[in-house]
Amino acid sequence: MGYVASSLEGSDAEIVSIAVRPGHRRCGIGRALMMHTFVKLNAFGIRRVTLTVRPANRPAMQLYARLGFRSLRRIRQYYPDGSDAIEMQKELSGATRAAGASTSSGSAV
Secondary structure (H helix, E strand, O other): OEEEEEEEEOOEEEEEEEEEOHHHOOOOHHHHHHHHHHHHHHHOOOOEEEEEEOOOOHHHHHHHHHOOOEEEEEEOOOOOOOOOEEEEEEEOOOOOOOOOOOOEEEEEO
């Protein structure tokens, strides 16, 4: 039904991809995947999570805002089609830094 892929570096992580099948969107699956990912990232000692999203993707931006992400900046011509991106960031609480963590993580449903 969906997945989240992240990349870890020290105490930072980037959500590099999230997707939910079209017929299953707006049912809470994306939120559940992200919450599960936060738990896993926290276990790796991650303190900060970033992601990029198209400004036109209002449903995704609203989801990320509800999950505690804040907009940091607009990145001009980020996507191959020349579209801009909004970089968003969330601080995870209760995380302890994993010494030298540099790996990849993912969640799927």
